[in-house]
Amino acid sequence: MSTQSAKAGTVDRKWWIVDADGQNLGRLASVIAETLAGKRSPWFTRHCDTGDFVVVVNAEKVAVTGKKLTDKKYYRHSGYPGGIKERTLQQQLDWRPEEVLRMAVRGMLPKNRLGRQQLGKLKIYAGGEHPHTAQKPEPLRLTRKAEV
Numbered sequence: 001m002s003t004q005s006a007k008a009g010t011v012d013r014k015w016w017i018v019d020a021d022g023q024n025l026g027r028l029a030s031v032i033a034e035t036l037a038g039k040r041s042p043w044f045t046r047h048c049d050t051g052d053f054v055v056v057v058n059a060e061k062v063a064v065t066g067k068k069l070t071d072k073k074y075y076r077h078s079g080y081p082g083g084i085k086e087r088t089l090q091q092q093l094d095w096r097p098e099e100v101l102r103m104a105v106r107g108m109l110p111k112n113r114l115g116r117q118q119l120g121k122l123k124i125y126a127g128g129e130h131p132h133t134a135q136k137p138e139p140l141r142l143t144r145k146a147e148v
Contacts, residue, residue: 015137016139023142051118055137059125064089106119
């Protein structure tokens with residue numbers, strides 16, 4: 001008996017929706033990264049993109065614990081000497097709340113072409129509306145515990 005290996009063209013992708021309102025940033029990002037990579041699928045293949053699409057709404061209402069709103073920093077560099085810029089998490093949430101979650105998920109995916117391909121299946125929206133109703137996304141369970 002041979003082991004089945006998934007190929008890129010044979011994967012049946014599903015659409016999931018997540019409401020980030022009140023969810024912890026890191027825990028939410030890890031569940032999303034798992035789903036994008038396909039690790040929740042029985043056909044998971046490490047070298048192939050077997051993940052599903054994830055739509056996140058209410059990204060501006062994501063929660064963090066402790067003093068992360070003032071202490072956590074996001075850095076970027078213009079490429080010129082002295083061109084480093086920094087923003088706190090609160091400033092980043094005010095400026096572009098989608099990027100906070102996108103960067104958290106990006107750090108949990110592989111750092112290669114496959115990771116960039118998987119990140120392309122993530123759709124994040126700051127508000128409660130999204131244009132993917134035609135795909136009929138289903139709600140994604142954020143915990144793996146058995147419900148009693």
